[in-house]
Amino acid sequence: MPSTSIDIIRASVFSTYAWLKNNKWLFFSMLIWPYLMTFLILALGMVYGSLETYRERLGISNPVLYILASSGIVMSSLMIVDVVATSALYHRWLGTLPYLLLTPTKTYKVLILEPVPSAILSSTMSMLAILPGAVFFEGLLGAGKLFLILLVVYLGMLPLIGLSVIIASLTLVLREETNIASFLTPLILLLSGVFYPIQVLPTILQGMSRIFPTLYVVQAAKLTATYTIPEIKALLGLISALIILTLIYNGTASLALGTSERMVKKSGVI
Amino acid sequence: MLVNAIEAKGLVKNYVTWDRRGFFKRKKRIVKALKGVSFNVIRGEVFGLLGPNGAGKTTTVKIITTLLLPDEGKATVMGYDVVSEAEKVREVIGVTLSVEKGFFWKLTGRENLKYFGMLRGLKGRELDRRVEEVLELVGLKELGASDKLYEEYSLGMKARLALARALLHDPPILILDEPTIGLDPMSARTIRELLVKLAREEDKTVLITTHNMFEAELICDHVAIINDGRIVAYGTIGELKRRAADRLAVEMIIAAPHTILGDLEARISKLIGIRELGLEPLEEGRARLRIVVKPGEEEVIIAKSIEAFYSNGIKVYQVRVHEPTLEDVFILLTKGSK
Amino acid sequence: MMRNDIRIRAIIWLHFLRLWRYKFSFLNNILTTILWLTIFVLGALMFIPSSKWGEMAPIALWGIIMWQFLSSSVWYIGGWTWFFISQGLVEEHLLTNTSPVPVLVGRAITGLSVTLAASLLVALVFTGLAGASVLIVYNPLIVLVGLVLLATMTISYALLLSAASFRIGIPGTILDIANFISFVLGGLAVPIANLPEQIRPIALAIPYAHPAEIVRYGVRGLEPYLGLANELIISTIFALALALSARIVFKRTMKYIRKHGVKAVGRM
Structure with missing residues (x-):
């Protein structure tokens, strides 16, 4: 009987649970990360300059909450790209890749769905971690804003998964010790202007940033953190951009995966 | 002159492990790996340490090769104590612990050998000569695999390279933990023939662990059967077979x-x-x-x-x-x- | 003695060879480092009025270079330990009477190469931002002395982590937290004198703060918090103490693994 998508996700949820159970520190560390980043940026910035300058430059009402939310977005994007893009590589190290590929269903389904529960969990954890911070600064409204950002993060996850699968396809073909495309994660984040307005980047980089989903997620977060009630029209625009990117990236990903699967099977680097 | 190349007397080893039960619970457990293992290996013979999985073969090998300290008991290799004279023991033994790891992936077979040869103090022409000799001896040259990256090796090639490293400094004693495990019949035969040749023609003492009875019957002069941390039989193949003569x-x-x-x-x-x-x-x-x-x-x-x-x-x-x-x-x- | 020379040559040869063979990973690591640094630095620069960028840029750059010394030691030495253990390479080195320590220290070659390349490229970014070269230093010799002392400390620290990872699992986040704390509170990012009064005792207690003060003196001529001579003495004492601790702890660890066996527990 062929495996269904639910079978793959169920198995993956179980393995994620078992892994976290046996690596508790990792579980707790996910909660600490956004605060760590916020601390780093704030401490550095305030030692070098002032919070007021930051507020003026970015034109936001609550810089601390904004940095916290941005850190959450950085972490969740990082987790998605990292988990999905390195999943195939990780399975190759473990020697479990051939068995994953032997699952009686289409290969792209396995490679896309298998890392998804872990990616969703990691992203949700990163965003939920900043809940106390959001509530501290803006009470229930802060929690509401965070929920809104979380929804956009989930939406942003769809094109990111496609993008990550393209990276995974590349790394599968090459024999390297680590994910040699890991520079793409900070590149995407750099171009998305997580902690600064993208206007500080050269024009060409600003143009490039439009093809990465994180830009729209960051902008949505910025809108939410800037206004008491975010502008719905602006948000809808960003959501539309994310939907278009989802279609483009996932379409390309399925093609890339097919090609890399053929190449990998031909060269036998599994 | 010493008659026994290796002597083990009353080796005892316990490990502590943790059983995981639920999200936060775990329970300590003592595993008695060796419960008083004694045997001798005569110079110039091929000795087989046989036993099922988890019987204590690898623990015994690790103690004899100085990588693990016994809780009780004593072992000597060429008269050197494995606990107090570990460095001297390491000079006289060539070891393979695993046929599929223990090398750098992105180095070729030759480069890996060169590196480990240098660590053993070999250098210059002597190093190059020994590397070429052992590559030739284990058949990697013939297979054209000397300059292939280790990560591209088949299991048979990896096993040959592991044996080549053990022979690099020309030690009088070879201690090999399951040297033919998982190999195809041809590669396994090559390694077996080589071990017998080294013992017969170069007077090397060879200790192998295996659970391949066919292999033990073919090449071992003496065998010891280890089970559940104890030696349950010791002797020549003929002597052991006589243990079952009533069957x-x-x-x-x-x-x-x-x-x-x-x-x-x-x-x-x-x-x-x-x-x-x-x-x-x-x-x-x-x-x-x-x-x-x-x-x-x-x-x-x-x-x-x-x-x-x-x-x-x-x-x-x-x-x-x-x-x-x-x-x-x-x-x-x-x-x-x- | 002769044999140790050959061993050291072998280890250096190994690490350069691996660096070359993993060239894509090497380039990727440089690029990743630069990009992450740029993200944080751009974030931090938003707190400073543009008119002050020229003044702050060299201090920020050298702070980052020093932080790279720390984090690359931790990751390239400490982080590699798991691979070294899991591939059975600890045993293989012990069997040749070679301690794992010099092999692990040799990873500094990879770490320093990435640090050097990334620092030079980040310096170019900073030069662009500040409008003047940020690599021109006041006293190169003092900078070098400071960096050598810092490298001794960070390598020793990485070895302590590495030794620990033979026995316990060390989550990577904990190391990152320690690195970040050292960066901000440990006086790597800014001169101790610029830190809030209450935090200064913490910075003084963190060993890296002292070579950092020496480096800053060499770069900009900024008077070290406790004076150059005192900072040199204190840094040397800290560096020796850390190196000695690493030696003692590793010796104990080797005894431990001979008793309990080598197990790949320390994934970071």
């Missing part, structure tokens, strides 16, 4: 469709009243029946069996009686182990 194996090829095998085994047991028997399915609806009997009993058992089979409509095609093999001895001695 003979009667083998019969009978007509028995696969579907009835489970039921048939119970029925045969009942019909002929034999305790140790096994049924193995063969092609074309046949099966091999193996009955362990005492010498002198075989004729009666065969007659009884044939009569019982015919009366039940089961044809008998072939009957054969043979002496116990090392495998029979091994199974006899390690029966009931985990």
Whole structure:
């Protein structure tokens, strides 16, 4: 009987649970990360300059909450790209890749769905971690804003998964010790202007940033953190951009995966 | 001159492990890996340490190779104590601990050997000469694999490279933990022949661990069988076989469709009243029946069996009686182990 | 003695060879480092008025270079330990009477190469932002002395982590937290004198703060918090103490693994 998508996700949820159970520190560390980043940026910035300058430059009402939310977005994007893009590589190290590929269903389904529960969990954890911070600064409204950002993060996850699968396809073909495309994660984040307005980047980089989903997620977060009630029209625009990117990236990903699967099977680097 | 190259006396080793029970619970457990292991390896012989998985073979090897300290007991290699004279012991042994790891992936076979040779103090022309010699000896040159990256090696090549590293500094003693595990018959044979040659022609002492009885019968002068942390038998292959001299194996090829095998085994047991028997399915609806009997009993058992089979409509095609093999001895001695 | 020379040559050869063979990973690591640094630095620069960028840029750059010394030691030495253990390479080195320590220290070659390349490229970014070269230093010799002392400390620290990872699992986040704390509170990012009064005792207690003060003196001529001579003495004492601790702890760890066996527990 062929495996269904639910079978793959169920198995993956179980393995994620078992892994976290046996690596508790990792579980707790996910909660600490956004605060760590916020601390780093704030401490550095305030030692070098002032919070007021930051507020003026970015034109936001609550810089601390904004940095916290941005850190959450950085972490969740990082987790998605990292988990999905390195999943195939990780399975190759473990020697479990051939068995994953032997699952009686289409290969792209396995490679896309298998890392998804872990990616969703990691992203949700990163965003939920900043809940106390959001509530501290803006009470229930802060929690509401965070929920809104979380929804956009989930939406942003769809094109990111496609993008990550393209990276995974590349790394599968090459024999390297680590994910040699890991520079793409900070590149995407750099171009998305997580902690600064993208206007500080050269024009060409600003143009490039439009093809990465994180830009729209960051902008949505910025809108939410800037206004008491975010502008719905602006948000809808960003959501539309994310939907278009989802279609483009996932379409390309399925093609890339097919090609890399053929190449990998031909060269036998599994 | 020392008669024994390796001497182990009363080796005891316990490990602490943790069983995970639930999200936060875990329970400490002491695993008694060795419970007083003693044996000697005579100079210039091939010695086999046999045992099922988890019997304590690798722990014993690690103690003898100085990588692990015994909790109790003593072991010497060429007269050097493995605890207090570890560095001297390491000078006189060549070791393979695993046939599939222990090398740098992105270095070629030759480069890996060169590196480990340098760590052993070899240099310049001497290093190059030894590297070439051992590559030649283990057949990697012939396979054209000397300059391939380790990550591109087959398991057979990896095993050969591991043996080459063990031979690099020309040690008088080789200690090899399952050197042919997982290898194809050709590679396994090459390694076995090489080990015998090294012992016979170059007077090297070889200690191997294995659970391949065929291999042990072929190359070992003495063997020790370890089970559940204890040596349960020691001697030459002939001596060990005599341990099972009160047993003979009667083998019969009978007509028995696969579907009835489970039921048939119970029925045969009942019909002929034999305790140790096994049924193995063969092609074309046949099966091999193996009955362990005492010498002198075989004729009666065969007659009884044939009569019982015919009366039940089961044809008998072939009957054969043979002496116990090392495998029979091994199974006899390690029966009931985990 | 002769044999140790050959061993050291072998280890250096090994690490350069691996660096070359993993060239894509090497380039990727440089690029990743630069990009992450740029993200944080751009974030931090938003707190400073543009008119002050020229003044702050060299201090920020050298702070980052020093932080790279720390984090690359931790990751390239400490983080590699798991691979080294899991591939059975600890045993293989012990069997040749070679301690794992010099092999692990040799990973500094990879770490320093990435640090050097990434620092030079980040310096170019900073030069662009500040409008003047940020690599021109006041006293190169003092900078070098400071960096050598810092490298001794960070390598020793990485070895302590590495030794620990033979026995316990060390989550990577904990190391990152320690690195970040050292960066901000440990006086790597800014001169101790610029830190809030209450935090200064913490910075003084963190060993890296002292070579950092020496480096800053060499770069900009900024008077070290406790004076150059005192900082040199204190840094040397800290560096020796850390190196000695690493030696003692590793010796104990080797005894431990001989008793309990080598197990790959320390994934970071």
